[in-house]
Amino acid sequence: MSETSPEFTHSPSKRPTISDVARAAGVSIAVVSYALNGRPGVSAATRDRVLRIADEHGWRPNAAARSLRTSAQAVGLALVRGDTATTHPAAFMALLGGIQDRLASRGLALVLQAVDDHETAAHLYRSWWAERRFDALLVTDVRVNDPRVEALRSARIPSLVVGHPGAARGLASVHVDEEEAYGRVGRFLAGQGHRRVGVVTGPADLDMSIRRTAALRAALEQEGAAAVVVTTGASQEEGASATRQLLVDADPVSAIMFDTDLSATTALDVARRLRREVPWDLSVVAGTDSASCRLATPSVTTLPSPVAELGEAAAQGLLDMLDGERGIERVVSVGPLTVRGTTAPWGR
Amino acid sequence: MSETSPEFTHSPSKRPTISDVARAAGVSIAVVSYALNGRPGVSAATRDRVLRIADEHGWRPNAAARSLRTSAQAVGLALVRGDTATTHPAAFMALLGGIQDRLASRGLALVLQAVDDHETAAHLYRSWWAERRFDALLVTDVRVNDPRVEALRSARIPSLVVGHPGAARGLASVHVDEEEAYGRVGRFLAGQGHRRVGVVTGPADLDMSIRRTAALRAALEQEGAAAVVVTTGASQEEGASATRQLLVDADPVSAIMFDTDLSATTALDVARRLRREVPWDLSVVAGTDSASCRLATPSVTTLPSPVAELGEAAAQGLLDMLDGERGIERVVSVGPLTVRGTTAPWGR
Incomplete structure (x- = not known):
């Protein structure tokens, strides 16, 4: 799995430091710290640059620094216009209900933000992670060559794809078979x-x-x-x-x-x-x-619609990932066809 | 309107100060400041108490202090299970689309969080505001004696109700007639x-x-x-x-x-x-x-479904409110009945 799980394979010995980020950005360590904590005194342009460079380097505050921060206690999901959320809203809401139920059992909130397209979602995911606003991010309705997956992979962001592992390309995934x-x-x-x-x-x-x-x-x-x-x-x-x-x-x-x-x-x-x-x-x-x-x-x-189960399995996958589990690839079964009145033998 | 617009009628001369909040909470001004800025060194219990008391007093950082903060550039909405979001998801998604379009034109994001009931939503709204996570909050599917409306009124939180002014009880409102x-x-x-x-x-x-x-x-x-x-x-x-x-x-x-x-x-x-x-x-x-x-x-x-228009009008109401407009009560018209094939004269 190591090759396809980039978010977990970063070698500790090569772990980038805040100094690496400061050097790459051409600013002082204090400015990096200010930018990452969203404090005033840093221009918006500098802040954006620092956050981008920190993410490109896969830099995260070390454990000691992180223990001083409250966990975000939340999982983020960008809702892309035209995705299932808008085209098949009933199914999407059932999915959200399942995710919410399981996350709530651990005191985590599910936070959504509506965006126009997948590129914007990818950008938002990078910003969210740069600001450490969420513990993990979710992707639904994964597309062929999805820019969100690429952003999450390259910035090594803890994330889970509701979709096939072939499309998740190494990110944790849960899908319906x-x-x-x-x-x-x-x-x-x-x-x-x-x-x-x-x-x-x-x-x-x-x-x-x-x-x-x-x-x-x-x-x-x-x-x-x-x-x-x-x-x-x-x-x-x-x-x-x-x-x-x-x-x-x-x-x-x-x-x-x-x-x-x-x-x-x-x-x-x-x-x-x-x-x-x-x-x-x-x-x-x-x-x-x-x-x-x-x-x-x-x-x-x-076919039955196990969307609530899918939501719960996705949330459980996220929780297990936050607990340190690696290489999550889970499958929810659809169950037997519910045969009703619209199907009959043909040509007999 | 003064009696029914509690969020706007707070007299500047009576404006509570950070000292009032500190005194009421029995802590130092520094502790209030730390709690409001989410900085470490304050216990969770103290922080919760300070935030609650600050909200009960309708306290907000003064303009100078606020200008040092970045605006949240976001509007929050709690999605309550069993509301339109889950029961009539298609209409709800059209509403969200309308809100998002108009907010995006001013660079504001729409952020949603799924919760179980209206009481939890009311509590969340108070916490969000205490943490200054949003510029304003939205309420949809307003109920008779809605606890969200009560929470927003009593804490004087900038907010807009997608619903009838009779149910918004003095909060800004936009509704379909x-x-x-x-x-x-x-x-x-x-x-x-x-x-x-x-x-x-x-x-x-x-x-x-x-x-x-x-x-x-x-x-x-x-x-x-x-x-x-x-x-x-x-x-x-x-x-x-x-x-x-x-x-x-x-x-x-x-x-x-x-x-x-x-x-x-x-x-x-x-x-x-x-x-x-x-x-x-x-x-x-x-x-x-x-x-x-x-x-x-x-x-x-x-009847036509002007939900996208309602969403845009609600977002415009929010933007106008953030620009300082008072007593917003707007109405979106439904338009004429679309007569199709299921209606005919009777008994003639």
Whole structure:
């Protein structure tokens, strides 16, 4: 693990000192100290430079100095506009609830800040850590080549990625095994006789979205069935449009897997208007469960949504990391498919 | 306004000094200073006591002292479990987006912390202010006799309530004029010939929920129609159950107004199962709009959801307050009812 866990492998003998930071910044040790403690008498420009250089050097106050400080007793998370927080807010809030529950059991607060994009989030993470405002930081909705992961790795910031270890690139990680779950959905649908299965998924650069779609496709192909993938944005309108496209195609699908509950319930309405009777003319599966799925007619076959469990596992991972555990890579299982009224055998 | 704006009416001549706080706490001025600046050398118990007494006295560092401090450049909001943030997360995220946009235009960050209940939020607000961690605080989902409002009032903390001035009790406030909008819905439905209108609303102690339901009832009664109010929790299951109850009653309703989009779309399914054809056998109106309302068959008649505008207006109110404006009480209009396919004349 040493190569992929940069935040833990810094050799004590090479540990940078406050003098190294002062020398690199071209200022006195007192100025570094003032800047790091946010005290007046240092210009904003100097302060920013010192904080940046301290972070680039991976410098932290030594244990003795740190023991004089109160721990922040808090974990930080930047909420990026357009991420799950805004596109699938119900799931995101369930995740937050799980994180909060477990952190609160140890007296740690969860603090969120809304930002516009991933680059800004990466910058904010560096500043937060420079100011020692949090004990650890969290990343959710990890993207391909995510700048937040890069910032946390390079500045050796204690942090945990809610996402696949492949995307966490050495940072601690906790994820839901959606690849395994989507693979099971593929085998289930193929086992029911479906030979052409639509997959409505997105956004295109969301790491987990890519992984689960690949797993579903692989499982279908292994059973001799085909996946027709439509990658959309996160809106219900796009999901509805993708559904129609899959159904009116010259070679239409007999089943569709949707990432989200709302896309799936909207699809029931699209099918009704196209005179396709679910489940006899079309099977529908949702990747997340909700009251909308349970109350729809017919009720929607879904994967369970272990988001609260994911939140608790992520928080537990953070706590264990703060207790000194290394190389954390944990997996939350999805559990068996909840088969309801939108799936039926095909072509028998 | 002076009587209802406690945070602004503190007479400069009576302004408490650091000596008053030290005397009341029974400690030296240096200890007060150390405690307020979070410096070591003061026990946690003493620090808590000093901060509490400083707040009870409404003490703040004077302008000269403050100018030495960096402004926090941030606004704080405690997210209470069970509030809109968790029950209607989509609307809440749109609100946050609006707030963030406007605050960011002045370089202020929006910082959230998840807490379990309103009492904890009130306590957190006091601590945040004692530590001067924010320039101002926000309250959303204001309740009847809300402990957060009481804490902010009594400690004279710069703050703004997203809610009705009657619930803000002298604090700055920005709210959506839902009373006026619900009154219009009542007149619209009565004008379409409905004489018995169901209202599915909740939770029971949410200030705005009480106000808008009263306005709808008053408008219906003025037109000679009756309101049958079912107060539920926030879940879709409860909304579905309330819908069925209203439809199978010996004296059933011919129209139902729902607070939320998801309750309304779920009601379409409940009506379908009871063989009531919407809109001919039942009219449905939702208090908030969404893709689910637009994509449903028939599409749902709704009030527009000016939550992003509300967020921007709330943030602008905060900025104006920080610029020194007093007695802020602003109203965001809902706009005209969006009439779609779920409403039709009755009994003609």
